[in-house]
Amino acid sequence: MxxxxxxxxxxxxxxxxxxxxxxxxxxxxxxxxxxxxxxxxxxxxxxxxxxxxxxxxxxxxxxxxxxxxxxxxxxxxxxxxxxxxxxxxxxxxxSFPTIEEEPEEDIALPEWFYMTLSKPKGEREITPPNEKEGIVEGYKQAYQDGGEFELILYNGGVTQFLRIPTSTLTFSQALVVLRSFYFSNAKNLKIVRNAKTKKIKVNDTGNPYEWLEFEEKGDKVIVGFYSAD
Structure with missing residues (x-):
């Protein structure tokens, strides 16, 4: 046989x-x-x-x-x-389509994206201003799959985090989907990996003030988007 x-x-x-x-x-x-x-x-x-x-x-x-x-x-x-x-x-x-529609008012783009993967769980948790840390405002939104989105506005910049269960997206899937989601000009992308922290950093060489970081921690993929004025 x-x-x-x-x-x-x-x-x-x-x-x-x-x-x-x-x-x-x-x-x-x-x-x-x-x-x-x-x-x-x-x-x-x-x-x-x-x-x-x-x-x-x-x-x-x-x-x-x-x-x-x-x-x-x-x-x-x-x-x-x-x-x-x-x-x-x-x-x-x-297994899910790309996002073609503009987000609804008062919903951040990655938050809008994650709603295609899992439904929100409860209301937003508001982050109060913190002058010492330079935080102007922010919030967290939990999702039914165990994921979380966090937005922090600073004086001179913004930080966004997606904490994604690996059962929803693997590290590789998160890297592929979200770098395309944030950076449309793939030709200019620079991708490096920190051998010590094992974080992967992605940025557009034309704009050094915006970048993504990908890290796997336990059963979560942590994706951070950083933008400075």
Whole structure:
């Protein structure tokens, strides 16, 4: 009897499920599950694709390396709205769509994004002004999945935090989705990893006063956005 290849068991999707492209410059569609295979098209940012077949477990591919961190995944067979079938790297896919709408008034952009993943839990917890720490105002919002968003306005800047359960987004998924979410010009992105703290920092080289930091702590991915005047 010929032994059949094992299907990848770590994928976040199933056959017939819709997945969405979270790479700003789109993803190449390949004729076979290989980065060097013939390119047969491009799936654009935000485009929905349908999973046709799960990838093989031994088809792991590393798309990015930052120090010791590797962004890796599999080549999954999908079809687009035109029913064209091809293979695409799943490391830049997610089970939820990109945000195309403007947030409602008085809702921060990452807070608006997180509401697509989990419903708010209770009311906002207001952060009072603190002259000593330079805090003008702020608040925290908890979510039903155990996540939390925090906004702090300072004299001369703003800090935002998303504390995401790894059951909602893995470290790699958070990095892929949120760097595209905050920085639309991927060509100018600089990504570095602190070997000591293991934090990954992402910033647009054209604006040194705004950056993202990603850190995994226990069962949470901590994403911090920092902006200074």
């Amino acid at each position: 010929v032994e059949q290849p094992q299907k990848a068991s770590t994928t976040f999707y199933e056959v017939n499920q819709k997945v969405y492209v979270h790479a700003h410059f789109g993803l190449s569609l390949r004729k076979s599950p290989d980065p060097k295979a013939e390119k047969v098209g491009v799936a654009q940012y935000g485009e929905a694709l349908e999973v046709v077949a799960l990838p093989e477990a031994d088809q792991t591919y590393v798309a990015e390396t930052v120090d010791e961190f590797q962004l890796k995944g599999h080549w999954v067979k999908v079809k687009n709205a035109d029913q064209k079938e091809a293979y695409v790297f799943d490391g830049y896919l997610a």
